[in-house]
Amino acid sequence: MSLEIKEVQQLSPGAEQHAKRKTFLKVIGSRVLGAAGVLLAVATLAFFAMRLVPGDPVDALLGGPGNNATEEVRNTTRELAGLDKPLLVQYGTYLGKLVTGDLGDSYQLREPVAQVLADQLGNTLLLAVLALATAWVLALGLALWASRGGRIAAVVGNLLEVISAAVPHFWLGSLLILVFSVNLQLLPATSGAPGIDSLILPVLTLAIPLAGFLGQVMRESMLIAMTSPFAISARARGESEIQLSLRHALRHAALPGIGLSGWAMGSLISGAVVVETVFARPGIGRTLLQSVLVRDVPVVLGCVVLVAAIYIIVTLLSDLAERLADPRLRAQ
The missing domain is CATH 1.10.3720.10 (MetI-like)
Known part of the structure; x- marks a missing residue:
């Protein structure tokens, strides 16, 4: 009989309950870390997938694809929204806000x-x-x-x-x-x-x-x-x-x-x-x-x-x- 089995058999009821609680907390901790990883992966995939959708997000800020905004207005709007920055910079900014619970403002509805x-x-x-x-x-x-x-x-x-x-x-x-x-x-x-x-x-x-x-x-x-x-x-x-x-x-x-x-x-x-x-x-x-x-x-x-x-x-x-x-x- 191995030493580990002997130790388990010699555990008192209180020690056994403590071991079970410790195991349960480890399981919960691993699940929480896994959940954080899943959320990060989902947010990352969604962010880059949206950049592959045809069209310009500036149109949503200016009222839709049918707007008659000049190129100067479009460039100014893009700069104010941070859409003129490199993609990785936009991604870093997005993750930083996401960690603090800030999901940004809707382009179309003008609401948080x-x-x-x-x-x-x-x-x-x-x-x-x-x-x-x-x-x-x-x-x-x-x-x-x-x-x-x-x-x-x-x-x-x-x-x-x-x-x-x-x-x-x-x-x-x-x-x-x-x-x-x-x-x-x-x-x-x-x-x-x-x-x-x-x-x-x-x-x-x-x-x-x-x-x-x-x-x-x-x-x-x-x-x-x-x-x-x-x-x-x-x-x-x-x-x-x-x-x-x-x-x-x-x-x-x-x-x-x-x-x-x-x-x-x-x-x-x-x-x-x-x-x-x-x-x-x-x-x-x-x-x-x-x-x-x-x-x-x-x-x-x-x-x-x-x-x-x-x-x-x-x-x-x-x-x-x-x-x-x-x-x-x-x-x-």
Whole structure:
């Protein structure tokens, strides 16, 4: 027996808890450093990618591509905005401001980018959170039905999951508008209409593709759980298949979904660019698209960094939730 194993076995309960806390803090520290690296990489890629987009950012400062500004005015504006400096100097200035939380001012709106994003963030987060919750409900229900409904339910469920996961947001949104707004006239076609019903179609447009993907992962996990030793023991204790599914298998099926929630939130916010445009809904996605079209560089960079930060935060929270839900991970 090695010396390390003997030392671990001789640890008192208090020392063992201290070792676990130390390991946990190391994991958190590494995740924070990794998050900072990801944000730096995202900000860098977005900065240089915007310089490859055709057009001149000065046009956004002067009111758009159709302005009649003279060359002298354009040069003066470029100098005042710092766009006449070498690209690396602009990049260094941008990073310096980013570290202090200064996202700059919008070229087109003449407002601080932080204020522009703050005005739109709530709309996008509401849409994404509702879509994530809806996707979870649909995925768990579909996984439970497909795994317990027999051969036909398994085939149909698998088909629905594959089709849902492959459906593009813009196509699904247009189809839902055509069916429920134009033909049946049950729900509004745009999110500008008053009432909670204006959220139903955008939420479903985001949730259905995600539910198809999560359903596939959850169903496989549920099938494995139903044949595991703890399921055999539960059956021996007299638990019915329904009790086994609801009390044990669903929890195991939810674990991979929890682990994927960070990716799912990032996917939902990315999908919001399409959904907010299709349903004329205000939000970060629509703001990002409009800013790209007019080359409002500070707003574009602010949107990209904000989305990356949200993705990182949700990923960390989902990892923590997965550890709380799975005793095996808490022991690590």
